[in-house]
Amino acid sequence: MPRLNGKHALVTGGARGIGRAIAERFIAEGAVVTIADIREPEGQRAADAFGARFTRMDVTDADAWESAVAEAWTRQPIDVLVNNAGAVISFDPLEKTSVETFRHVVDLNLTSCFLGMRTVIPRMLEAGCGSVINISSISGVVGHDVAPAYQAAKGGVRTLTKNAAVTFAARGVRVNSIHPGIIATPMVAEQPAWATEAFVAATPMGAPGEPDDIAHAAVYLAGEESRFVTGAEMYVDGGFVAQ
Ligand SMILES: NC(=O)c1ccc[n+]([C@@H]2O[C@H](COP(=O)([O-])OP(=O)(O)OC[C@H]3O[C@@H](n4cnc5c(N)ncnc54)[C@H](O)[C@@H]3O)[C@@H](O)[C@H]2O)c1
Numbered sequence: 609m610p611r612l613n614g615k616h617a618l619v620t621g622g623a624r625g626i627g628r629a630i631a632e633r634f635i636a637e638g639a640v641v642t643i644a645d646i647r648e649p650e651g652q653r654a655a656d657a658f659g660a661r662f663t664r665m666d667v668t669d670a671d672a673w674e675s676a677v678a679e680a681w682t683r684q685p686i687d688v689l690v691n692n693a694g695a696v697i698s699f700d701p702l703e704k705t706s707v708e709t710f711r712h713v714v715d716l717n718l719t720s721c722f723l724g725m726r727t728v729i730p731r732m733l734e735a736g737c738g739s740v741i742n743i744s745s746i747s748g749v750v751g752h753d754v755a756p757a758y759q760a761a762k763g764g765v766r767t768l769t770k771n772a773a774v775t776f777a778a779r780g781v782r783v784n785s786i787h788p789g790i791i792a793t794p795m796v797a798e799q800p801a802w803a804t805e806a807f808v809a810a811t812p813m814g815a816p817g818e819p820d821d822i823a824h825a826a827v828y829l830a831g832e833e834s835r836f837v838t839g840a841e842m843y844v845d846g847g848f849v850a851q
């Protein structure tokens with residue numbers, strides 16, 4: 609029996625990288641998947657490749673959330689929300705980070721998770737169940753000397769997850785966070801090589817993980833095997849945070 613048989617999952621940022629791997633793995637486990645992304649041709653191609661549905665949505669836009677979720681719900685109620693879309697944007701240290709950059713990075717990585725949960729969870733409560741997975745990072749837990757806005761945002765995702773977990777635990781909606789270490793995705797391929805090299809060097813396993821490593825963790829948190837798990841932070845990081 610597939611582990612996510614018949615469940616409908618909305619995966620943000622599913623056009624490429626970790627989100628795409630989650631969408632593909634969910635479908636392999638029997639789920640119906642809606643990919644929401646700003647990358648239109650890439651998102652449509654990904655959806656066509658493995659039988660998902662694509663909707664264009666900017667995760668920082670509250671109105672876009674409302675219409676995309678309302679439309680996806682008419683297809684089938686959403687059982688699983690994966691707030692995955694996000695990006696580092698800037699590796700500058702704190703003193704060189706502009707106010708505009710800080711706000712933009714927080715909006716993209718943290719406010720997006722708030723908007724997604726605020727839009728989807730009330731509908732899940734009516735249905736009486738649901739699983740939300742917020743993609744944070746090792747950068748949401750330990751300090752680096754670069755990317756302060758991304759660190760602040762991902763740290764916020766970690767505690768916002770726990771807030772929602774406690775708020776909705778008795779009403780059937782579970783909320784957990786996954787904290788990837790360095791994972792070989794298009795985002796990482798596009799970032800400065802020195803940053804990737806530094807993260808790989810600081811990873812006890814000595815190599816980046818694959819998007820599918822995160823997708824396997826997401827399957828567990830999406831399905832019934834994790835029915836007693838909420839507010840958890842799952843590290844998939846080659847030992848980075850264990851140090
Ligand atoms: N790759 C890593 O090493 C790593 C490590 C820790 C955490 N993460 C987190 O994992 C998530 C996925 O990262 P990835 O490496 O796969 O990145 P990626 O850039 O390869 O993919 C991210 C996807 O999000 C989409 N996206 C970006 N802004 C969006 C917006 N405003 N609205 C809708 N979609 C948008 C992009 O179009 C893209 O398809 C991010 O939240 C990232 O912060 C990644």
